[in-house]
Amino acid sequence: MDHPGFFSLAILWMVLWGAIGGAVIHRAYLARDLDVTAARTVGVAVGAATGPFGLVPLYLRTPTLTRAWQALPWIAVVAVFLFAFRAADPDNVCFTSGAFVTSQLVNGLIMGTIYGLMALGLALIFSIIGIVSFSHGEFYMIGGMVVYYMTEVWAPGLGPIAAVIAACAVTFGIGAAFERAFFTPIYAGKVERPNEYAILVTFGLAFFLQYLVQGLSGANPVKASPFFELPRSEWPAGAPIIETTRSNIELFDTISISTPRLTAAILSVVMLLALIWFLYNTWTGRALRATAQDRQAAAVAGINPGRMNMLAFGLGCMLAGLAGAVLVQAFSWLPQTGAIPALRAFVIIVLGGLGSLPGAFIGGLILGLVEAAGAGCVPDPTRAAAYLPAYGMIILTLVLLLRPQGLFGRKA
Numbered sequence: 262m263d264h265p266g267f268f269s270l271a272i273l274w275m276v277l278w279g280a281i282g283g284a285v286i287h288r289a290y291l292a293r294d295l296d297v298t299a300a301r302t303v304g305v306a307v308g309a310a311t312g313p314f315g316l317v318p319l320y321l322r323t324p325t326l327t328r329a330w331q332a333l334p335w336i337a338v339v340a341v342f343l344f345a346f347r348a349a350d351p352d353n354v355c356f357t358s359g360a361f362v363t364s365q366l367v368n369g370l371i372m373g374t375i376y377g378l379m380a381l382g383l384a385l386i387f388s389i390i391g392i393v394s395f396s397h398g399e400f401y402m403i404g405g406m407v408v409y410y411m412t413e414v415w416a417p418g419l420g421p422i423a424a425v426i427a428a429c430a431v432t433f434g435i436g437a438a439f440e441r442a443f444f445t446p447i448y449a450g451k452v453e454r455p456n457e458y459a460i461l462v463t464f465g466l467a468f469f470l471q472y473l474v475q476g477l478s479g480a481n482p483v484k485a486s487p488f489f490e491l492p493r494s495e496w497p498a499g500a501p502i503i504e505t506t507r508s509n510i511e512l513f514d515t516i517s518i519s520t521p522r523l524t525a526a527i528l529s530v531v532m533l534l535a536l537i538w539f540l541y542n543t544w545t546g547r548a549l550r551a552t553a554q555d556r557q558a559a560a561v562a563g564i565n566p567g568r569m570n571m572l573a574f575g576l577g578c579m580l581a582g583l584a585g586a587v588l589v590q591a592f593s594w595l596p597q598t599g600a601i602p603a604l605r606a607f608v609i610i611v612l613g614g615l616g617s618l619p620g621a622f623i624g625g626l627i628l629g630l631v632e633a634a635g636a637g638c639v640p641d642p643t644r645a646a647a648y649l650p651a652y653g654m655i656i657l658t659l660v661l662l663l664r665p666q667g668l669f670g671r672k673a
Contacts, residue, residue, distance in 0.1 A: 268349030275309040275341065282308020282316050289320050299326045302663045306334030310341050346638075355638040364516045365637040366630060371518065371526040373629020375584055377622035378529040379602055380609035381536070382580030388553040388616035389573035390444070392459040396467035397581050397606055398599025399474075400436065404428040404582030405589030405598065406474060409485045421488035421590075425528065428586035429579045436578025439466055440571045448567060467599075475596035482593035487521045525587035532583055533622065536576075540618075549573060553616070581606075601650055608653040612660050614667030623668065628653060 286304025290297045303326050307315040315334075324330065347356050354361050383397050407428040411419055443462045447455045487508070510518045540546035551559040552569040560566050584602070585594075592598075609628055613620020635652045639645035660667060 268345050271341070271345035271348075274312065275338070278312045278316070279305045279309035282306075282319075285316065286319060289323055293323055295323060296326070299331050303331055303334055305663060306338050310334055310337035353638055355634070360516070361637065362634075364518075365633045367516050367518060368522070369630040369633025370626060371522050371629070372633065373626035374526045374529050374533075375522075375588060375625075376602075376605055376609060376629050377625025378533060379581050379584035380606040380613070380621040380625050381533070381618060382577035382584075383606045384610045384613070384616055384618055384621035385580070386574055386577035387610065388618065389549060390570050392444075392456075392463070393607075394574070394577065395460060395463040395603075396470065397577070398601075398603025399467045399470040400432045400578040400581040400599070401585035401602050402594070402596060402599035403435070403470060403474065404432050404585030405485075405594045406478065406483075406585075406596075407431050407582070408586045408589050409483050409594060410478075412485050413483075421485075425583065425586045428582050432582025433575040433579040435470075437571050437575035440574035444570065444574070445567070448570070471596050471599070478596070480596065482595050484593045485589045487590050488524050488587075490520070519591065521591040522588075525591060528587045529584070532580070536580075545572065604650065605653055608657045610667075611657055612667055614669040617667065617669040620667055620669035628656065631656060 282304035283301045284304070286307070287297055287301040290300040304316070304319070307319055347353070355365075379397070379401060382400075383394060386392060386394050405428075408421070408424040411424040411427055412421060443466075444459070446452050447458065452458045490508075508520055510520060510523065540550055548559065548564045549569055549572065551562065551564060552566055552573075556566050559569070585599070605628060609624035610616075610621055611624075612627060613622070613624030631652050632649050636645040636649060639648060
């Protein structure tokens with residue numbers, strides 16, 4: 262058997278019958294005056310997984326599409342895809358090494374946590390102001406630059422936590438000042454097309470910040486030292502379950518975790534918990550949530566929507582800056598560093614549902630796992646790194662086609 266040829270045929274089969282299933286099943290439910298909310302997506306999944314063998318019974322019976330009906334066909338699609346992929350490359354390390362797969366999944370969860378932190382800021386801005394900020398990646402870049410210069414150039418003896426706090430303060434200040442200067446005309450009704458205006462001014466801010474940083478710091482890559490370096494140790498002695506080096510943690514002799522990435526993930530989780538506490542246990546946090554739910558009702562209750570807008574934009578920029586601040590120890594940093602993370606953030610908030618804070622975090626975890634699995638299963642490391650942005654675009658395309666409101670979003 263020509264394994265690559267079989268894989269190509271399997272993908273073509275899934276795409277063809279998925280398209281047929283989406284069109285035919287939607288029409289069948291529409292003709293019988295049934296709920297068509299999930300008909301198209303279920304038709305796509307059943308068609309891709311089973312072809313005509315599943316579509317014919319579904320077309321004839323048109324059962325009520327419960328949550329199980331919506332989930333099980335997609336599980337079958339994943340199973341069929343994995344079967345075809347294994348047939349194409351039976352010696353792939355993703356099928357022969359359970360330890361490698363486990364390590365990739367753990368690292369995917371770690372990176373997904375950080376992705377979720379950055380996307381959370383974008384979701385917060387959209388939920389309060391109704392604007393998608395196209396300068397989000399530049400705040401991510403500035404957060405990393407502030408930490409690098411504070412720990413490596415300006416004050417080498419300064420602790421990393423103090424530098425991270427400074428990065429949060431800088432990005433919050435820039436975001437709040439920009440919101441006051443450029444978004445106030447929108448609230449005053451002085452802008453005829455506010456959505457287009459918001460896109461243009463945030464694009465302009467992105468270019469301004471990127472080239473300002475490049476002019477001040479140059480175009481050479483920089484990288485901060487790891488925040489915390491662990492001494493070499495093993496526990497228990499003699500038969501280590503946990504073994505640490507200066508740059509990695511080994512679990513059960515199979516899972517390898519980068520210490521800088523783990524540190525970044527822990528700091529991200531701490532910040533996420535602090536944000537949840539702030540939103541649910543302080544008057545200002547409740548005011549933000551009230552403004553997100555109903556701006557007019559919040560104003561009647563005595564909440565100043567303008568201040569909430571400024572706070573939301575500043576907090577969103579700060580979360581992006583925090584994500585960069587904790588990751589500058591793990592990656593090389595350039596003024597253009599924010600472009601790819603910004604694309605990831607857009608994918609995540611579309612996947613989770615625009616304006617949904619839980620959706621942003623869950624979407625980050627999903628994207629992290631997909632990237633880790635995809636990169637690990639590509640044998641050539643160079644190609645694996647080059648394909649990483651493509652996985653997000655594939656997820657974005659599928660979500661826009663099959664569930665435009667996202668996992669936790671609501672239809673307008």
